Amino acid sequence: MKDRSDRSALAAVRFDSGDRPESLRNLTGATKYLDDLPEAANLLHAAVVPSPSGHGRRLRVDASKARELDPSVLVLLADSIPGENQMGTAVDDEPLLAEGEWHYAGQPVALVLASSKRLARAAAALVRVTGEELPVVTDPREAFAKGQLILKPRVQSSGDLAAAFRTEEQGGAARWIVEGRAESGGQEHVYLETQGAIAEPVDGGLRLISGTQAPSGVQKAVARVLGIPMRELEVEAMRLGGAFGGKEDQAAPWAALAALGAWVTGRPVKLVLSRRDDLRMTGKRHPYSTDFRLALDAEGKFLGLELDFYQNAGAACDLSPAIIARSLYHAAGAYRIPAVRAAGYMCRTNLPPFTAFRGFGAPQAIWAMEAAVSKAAEATGIPALELQRRNLLREGDLTHYGMKMEDCRAGRAFELLLSRNPAARLKAEIDDFNAAHGDRKRGSWVIPLAFGVSFTKLMMNQGGALVHVFNDGSVSVSTGAVEMGQGVGRKVLVVAARTLGVPENLVRIERTRTATVANTMPTAASTGSDINGAAALAACEEIRKRLLAFAATVLGAPEDELSLGNGLVLRGGRDAGLAWKDLVAKAHEARVDLSAHGFYATPGLFYDMKAERGSPFAYHVYGAALVVAELDTLRGSSRIVRADLVHDGGVPIDALVDRGQIEGAFAQGLGWAILEDLVYGKDGKLLSDTLSTYKLPDMKFMDFPIDIELLDDAANAKAVLGSKAVGEPPFQYGIAGYFAVLEALKAARPGAGGFFDLPLTQEKALRFLDGGN
Secondary structure, eight states, X not given: OEEOSOTHHHHTXXXXXXXXXXXXXXXXXXXXXXXXXOOOTTOEEEEEEEOXXXXXXXXEEEOHHHHHHOTTOEEEOGGGOSSOOOOOSSSSOOOSSOBSEEOSTTOEEEEEEESSHHHHHHHHHHOEEEEEEOOOOOOHHHHHHTTOBSSOOEEEEESOHHHHTOBGGGTSSBSEEEEEEEEEOOOOOOOSSOSEEEEEEETTEEEEEEOOSOHHHHHHHHHHHHTOOGGGEEEXXXXXXXXXXXXXXXXXXHHHHHHHHHHHHSSOEEEEOOHHHHHHXXXXXXXXXXEEEEEEOTTOOEEEEEEEEEEEEESSOTTHHHHHHHHHHTTTTTBOOSEEEEEEEEEEOSSOOOOOOTTTTHHHHHHHHHHHHHHHHHHHOOOHHHHHHHTBOOXXXXXXXXXXOOSXXXXXXXXXXXXXXXXXXXXXXXXXXXXXXXXXXXXXXXXXXXXXXXXXXXXXXXXXXXXXXOTTSOEEEEESOOOSSXXXXXXXXXXXXXXXXXXXGGEEEOOEETTTSOSOOOSOTTOIIIIIHHHHHHHHHHHHHHHHHHHHHXXXXXXXXEEEETTEEEETTEEEEEEHHHHHHHHHHTTOOOEEEEEEEOTTOEEETTTTEEEOOSEEEEEEEEEEEEEETTTOOEEEEEEEEEEOOBSOSSHHHHHHHHHHHHHHHHHHHHTOOOOBOTTSOBSOOSTTTSOOOOTTTTOSOXXXXXXXXXXXXXXXXXXXXXXXXXXXGGHHHHHHHHHHHHHHSTTOOOOOEESOOHHHHHHHHTTOO
C-alpha cells in the first residue's frame, strides 16, 4: 500500500456527516471536552497549592489569609483525607497531599475550594507553605551513587558476553569495541487539554468525569483515597484533548483531589489545571543516561552489546518499572546480537515523577543502540547503513530475552526503503550538496524498527466490550477504549460494522464508563484497537451468530449459506430478501437476545521474571525510515529536508487514521530528537515552564515532504482484522533526525567525532561547530 504524496492528500479528504461524523465535529469545534460542560449552580472550583521547592521536611501550611479572602474558600490538607493518603500503585511512595516531607517542586500540598475558578486560584496563591529545606538531587547518576533506587536493578542477558568482547589479540573475534554515553532528555506531553476532573455526589457515592486514559485506574485510586468500595464510584472518560501517556497514571491525582473536595463538601467540584501548573506539576518522558559498549567482528557483525540505563524516575515510582522493562526489551533495537547484557536502574530524584509517554521506554533504548551504531561506523569506517543491513533481525532469531521473531519484516522494510533511496545515490547527492555549499551541510540517517506490542505487565492484556443492537437496527458499542484523537473509536466502529454487516452510520461508539464496562485497562501501549477491537469483535460475533440462526428459521435456509453484509441478509453472497432492520425487528419480536458482552485476553504471552525469558509481546511492528537534514553552519540551526518511511501496518482497519498516526508520531519523535529541551534547574524547578520557553514542532518545522509506504501483503494473524498497532512504533523514526543532523555537523567539521546528547538543539550544534563536543 503506497502513499507517496505529501500531506496535501489529507487536505483533499472530504469529511461530512455521512462519512466521518466524529471528524466533522472536531473540525468544526463542536466536540465537547471536560471544561466545556455546563456547570452546576452549586459547583465549587478547585486549585492546588504546590510545594515551594525541590525537597524539604517539617512542612507547615498557613491558610489563614486564603480563608479570609471569601466565605466560600475552604482549604483541605492531608488530614482531610478519609481513606489512605496514597496514590502509589507498584510502590506506596506517592501521597495525594504532602504531609511532613515533600519531594519535588510542585508536589500538591493543599486543595483550595471556592465559588469560582478565579477566586480559588487567588486563594491558593495566598496559602503560605514553609519548612526546612533539604538537598535536591536531579541527576540520575548522582542518585544512583547515593543508593537512591526505587526498586532493585533489573538485568537481562544472553550469550557469552566475555567471549563476545574478546579481541582478536586475545584470541577472540572482536576486531572493534566501541563505547560511550548517550544522554536523552525528557519530553513534555503538551496535550491540548490540560489535566482535569469533575466530581459530583450521587446516591451516597460519586460520579467522576475524568480526563484519563485509565478510567478503572482512577476508580481504584479514588476509592482508596476515600476509603469506599469501587462500586460507589462511576468514572466516565469523555474524548480527551490529547494524552500521549500523560493521562495514564497521572490523571488519577487530579480526579482524587476533585473527589476529595466533593466528598467533604457534598457539592460538585471541578479541577482543571492551568497550562503552567500542568507543566510544573506533572511528569514527563523519563530522561535517561546510558552507557553503551558494542563489539564487532572484522565483517562488521555485532558480537556483543552492553547497556546500562540510568533512568531518572523522579520522586516516586509511578510507571517506571514497566517503562524500564520496555527499555530492556528493546535494548538491541532491530538488530541480532548473540550476546547482550542490559541493566536498568530506576533512580529516585527530586523531580516530578516521570511517567508514560508514547514509546514507553523503547525510544530511550533504541536511541542508545543507534548511538552505538554511529560510534561503530566512525571506528570501523563501514557506513552505518551497511552495519545496519548486516545485523538486522531475521526470521527465527531469538531476542536476548528468548522470544522467537516470527513473521519478521525488518529486512523487507529496510530493503524496500533502500530500493527507493539507493545508498550510492543518496551519498552522492549529499556529497555533491556539501561540496557546493560552504554555509550549509546535509546529512542523512536510516533507522530500522522492531517494536514489540503488548503491555509489559501481562495481566493488563485484557479487555471487555458491551454491544447492544436496538430494535430499529442501530448499534451501540461500549468498550474500555478512550478516544484521545488517535482514532480508536473509529477503528472499533469499523470492526463492529464489518462484523455485523451494517452501514457504519448505524453504529455509535459510547463514552467509556466504568459502570458499563468494568475493570478496564488503560488505553495505552498501542493496544487500544487490538484489545478493545477484539473484545467488540467477540461481542458482535455472538450477536451475528444468534441473528443468522434466527434468519435461517425465517428464510427456511441452511444457516451455513447465510451471511450479513451491506445491511442485508445474504445467501450465497446475494440478497436473501431480508434486510438487516427487518431481521432485527423480527428477532426482537421472537425474543432473541440482541445484546452481548465480549471479552478478549491476548493469547500466547508468558514471561519468567526470575529467568528473564519469555514472549512478552503478541507481535512486533517493523519498518525503516530515512531522514535527510540540513544544517546552517553559521547559526547552528537545522531543518529536515525530507523523510521517507516504510511501515509495517498489517492490514489497516482505516488507512487514513494510520497515516495520521504515523505522521504525528514521527513529528513527535523529531521534536524529542532535535527540538524539545526540557530543562530543570539545580533546585529542581522547571525552567522551560511555558510554551514560549519549550519549543515544539510547528507547521514551519514540519514543512517538508514525507513519503509513507505501508507494506503490502502484510496481514497480521495476531490482531483484529489483520491489523497492527500504530500509535507508538512510528515515534522511533524521529530518532533518525538526531543522527541526520549529527552527520551534517560532522560534514561541517571534518574529522570530529559525534556526540550523543539528545535533543540536538541549536545551542549544542553551535558548541560543536565551535570546537566543543
